[in-house]
Structure formats: C-alpha cells, structure tokens
Amino acid sequence: MxxxxxxxxxxxxxxxxxxxxxxxxxxxxxxxxxxxxxxxxxxxxxxxxxxxxxxxxxxxxxxxxxxxxxxxxxxxxxxxxxxxxxxxxxxxxxxxxxxxxxxDVHEDDHxxxxxxxxxxxxxxxxxxxxxxxxxxxxxxxxxxxxxxxxxxxxxxxxxxxxxxxxxxxxxxxxxxxxxxxxxxxxxxxxxxxxxxxxxxxxxxxxxxxxxxxxxxxxxxxxxxxxxxxxxxxxxxxxxxxxxxRRLDAYIAGRRAVAERYRQGLGDVPDLVLPRVAEGNDHVYYVHVVRHPDRDRILKALTAYDIHLNISYPWPVHTMTGFAHLGVGKGALPVTERLAGEIFSLPMYPSLRADEQDRVIGALREVIAAG
Known part of the structure; x- marks a missing residue:
C-alpha cells in the first residue's frame, strides 16, 4: 500500500x-x-x-x-x-x-x-x-x-x-x-x-x-x-x-520522524536532507531529499518493496497545460534541476521506528551500491 x-x-x-x-x-x-x-x-x-x-x-x-x-x-x-x-x-x-x-527558488530550501x-x-x-x-x-x-x-x-x-x-x-x-x-x-x-x-x-x-x-x-x-x-x-x-486540538501533537510527531531521518541519513554521500531556513519552524508536511542519481535509487528501492513519491517531478511551467505562457525550458534553472533530483521519504506522525529504519537501511544500501 x-x-x-x-x-x-x-x-x-x-x-x-x-x-x-x-x-x-x-x-x-x-x-x-x-x-x-x-x-x-x-x-x-x-x-x-x-x-x-x-x-x-x-x-x-x-x-x-x-x-x-x-x-x-x-x-x-x-x-x-x-x-x-x-x-x-x-x-x-x-x-x-x-x-x-x-x-525561481532557492536551491537549499526549495x-x-x-x-x-x-x-x-x-x-x-x-x-x-x-x-x-x-x-x-x-x-x-x-x-x-x-x-x-x-x-x-x-x-x-x-x-x-x-x-x-x-x-x-x-x-x-x-x-x-x-x-x-x-x-x-x-x-x-x-x-x-x-x-x-x-x-x-x-x-x-x-x-x-x-x-x-x-x-x-x-x-x-x-x-x-x-x-x-x-x-x-x-x-x-x-x-x-x-x-x-491535536495539530501541535501531529507536528511534534512529524518533527520526531524528521530527526530520526537526520540521524540515520545525515552522513550518506550526496544525499541532501531538508534544510530548515533560518528563523523557520518546519512542520514537515513532506520530507523531501535530493540525490543526483535519484531515478536509479527509486528503481532500486522497489526491490525492497519501498515505493517513494516525487514532490514534484514536473515543474508547472513545463506542463503542456501551461505551454501557452511561453516559459521555455531553462527559464527557471534551479526549479528544473531540483525536479530531476528530489524525492520524498515516508512522513506521517504514526510512522513506526522499525518502519522508518527499514527505509533508512534500504536507502543506505542502494546509495552505497552506486
């Protein structure tokens, strides 16, 4: 599921x-x-x-x-x-x-x-x-x-x-x-x-x-x-x-999941974890990471029965429904580069530690296999 x-x-x-x-x-x-x-x-x-x-x-x-x-x-x-x-x-x-x-957007916090x-x-x-x-x-x-x-x-x-x-x-x-x-x-x-x-x-x-x-x-x-x-x-x-009434508790749960990812993945080469901009309190609606070998990683993870989403794979200005705007490819270089590297790790307050550790372990293995 x-x-x-x-x-x-x-x-x-x-x-x-x-x-x-x-x-x-x-x-x-x-x-x-x-x-x-x-x-x-x-x-x-x-x-x-x-x-x-x-x-x-x-x-x-x-x-x-x-x-x-x-x-x-x-x-x-x-x-x-x-x-x-x-x-x-x-x-x-x-x-x-x-x-x-x-x-365009900032490369570090998107x-x-x-x-x-x-x-x-x-x-x-x-x-x-x-x-x-x-x-x-x-x-x-x-x-x-x-x-x-x-x-x-x-x-x-x-x-x-x-x-x-x-x-x-x-x-x-x-x-x-x-x-x-x-x-x-x-x-x-x-x-x-x-x-x-x-x-x-x-x-x-x-x-x-x-x-x-x-x-x-x-x-x-x-x-x-x-x-x-x-x-x-x-x-x-x-x-x-x-x-x-439970919103603040939901947010606390999401931050705990994000911290576990930081501890488990913070040292993985070329994997860029979310950066919290100075002055911000992040609520982690999604936990978006980056890697230049994104597509290979996502395909390899399916062998572990881990299927991850991309938020978002197609910048809006590249969609056919907005071609009439005339915003050509290359107009938003950071946005376009991010779209080829980002993917989302499972993120919700009730995510169990063992489930999260399975994602962390598989991701480490797949990235190390290069």
Missing part, C-alpha cells in the same frame, strides 16, 4: 471513536450544510492563528481561487508565484483569468527566491503568491516590503504548512489573506476534501463568504456578485474541529 493509505489507516485506527462521534454529532444536529460545525471550526481555526476571520470552503484549490477573487484579482492581472509547487497553485491563478508569472520578485513585477502585477512549500515559510519580509511599495495584494499558499512559523509567527498571518487545504494527507487533514481562507480584513471575509455561496449573503435569491458553490462540508468541519 502507498504511504498515504498507511497514514490514513494508522490515524483512523487511533482516532476512530472521536471521528465517528464527529459524524454522529453532525447527523444528530439536523443541519448538514453551513451549520454549527462549520461556524465552530471557522472560529477555532481563526483563533489558532490569532485572526478574526476564517471562511471554510470545499477544497484547497478553491480556497486559492476565492482568495484571489476576494482580493480583486481577475482577467488582465498578473500574479507572481513559483513553478516549484503543486499544480493547483497555478491552476487557481488561471481559473480567475489572471496570468501566472514565475520566479522556497521562493524573493530576490527575484522585484524584476518580475510589471504594471499588470496585482498579487504576490508565496508558497510555503513542504512545511516551512517563505521569507515574508521582502514579500511584504515589495507589496507595500507597489500597492500589491499578498495571498499566502499555506496548503502544506499548517502550524509552521517564521520568527515565531504563524504562516497565514502575514498577507492580506491565506489559503489552506485540508486534503487527507495534509498536516491538518479532513476525511475528504476541505479548505479555508483566513484574513484580518472584515470586507475581504465578507466577499469570501459571498463568493463561496453563489455570490449571496448566506441565503438564496439575491446574488450580489456571481460566485461559486464552495461550502465546507459540515462532517468534514466537525472532524477538523476535533483534529485541530
């Missing part, structure tokens, strides 16, 4: 009683859409971030789409982001009619190279969209400085970084708004799709609430601005309320 399946099964077995109680709570309430579970989760997730507003939506992609729309991004605008990300980041920009503009932002800004730029990739924060100080200088909006993509901090401050609290995904594999994951947008701005939140509900003010008939049907499900919201 895949790492995802093991993660889900381990968690479900450990938390089954609470999860089933969450389902019963919703069914017994008689309110299956936008009831107290969604409202309660919104209050509690906002409070976790010390922010006043949170709008629950149906998935992380639409959290980005609605976040962009609520910030006024639309056709003719440009949004500066990275290509070293999951495709939904860029799909969302395209969905609102805007054009993604890419900057995060947005903020030194390239200034040269990427044009008169059409409307928004900066940093991606807190793999579980740690982009350096937000230069992002915010440039946004203020040029009058730009900032939407944080926090889909992979629930609970991550920079200089003690939670991701999602820096920009004008921040989008989260609660896909089951996330650091805070539902048992289906889910997402949310947090903000400190009352009017942005009001727009988000209209946009997720056809463009209406919480009741049918009067559409103010055409919107979407993008409501967070009550059952998922109630499960997320329960799991939010």
């Amino acid at each position: 895949s790492t995802y399946v093991w993660q889900y099964l381990d968690e479900y077995r450990a938390e089954r009683a609470d999860i089933l109680d969450a389902v019963e709570t919703v069914f017994d309430s008689g309110r299956l859409v936008l009831g107290e579970s969604v409202a309660g989760f919104e209050r509690e997730f906002a409070a976790y971030h010390d922010l006043p507003y949170c709008t629950g939506v149906d998935n992380g992609t639409n959290a980005l789409v609605l976040g962009l729309r609520a910030l006024g991004v639309g056709p003719g605008d440009e949004v500066v982001t990275v290509s070293n990300t999951a495709a939904p980041t860029v799909v969302a920009i395209d969905a609102v009619g805007a054009t993604p503009v890419f900057v 995060l947005m190279d903020t030194a390239q932002l200034r040269s990427a800004i044009t008169p059409r730029t409307r928004c900066l969209l940093p991606v807190h990739l793999y579980g740690q924060s982009v350096d937000m100080a230069p992002v915010l400085e440039l946004a203020a200088e040029h009058g730009l909006k900032v939407l944080e993509d926090c889909a992979q970084a629930h609970g991550a901090r920079r200089h003690g401050r939670l991701v999602g609290t820096f920009g004008d708004a921040a989008a989260f995904s609660f896909y089951p594999t996330k650091v805070l994951g539902a048992y289906g799709d889910g997402g949310a947008v947090v903000t400190a701005d009352e009017e942005t939140d009001a727009r988000l609430r209209r946009l997720r509900y056809y463009g209406m003010q919480e009741r049918y008939y009067v559409v103010e601005t055409p919107g979407h049907n993008s409501r967070l499900d009550e059952v998922q919201a109630e499960i997320l309320r329960r799991k939010l």
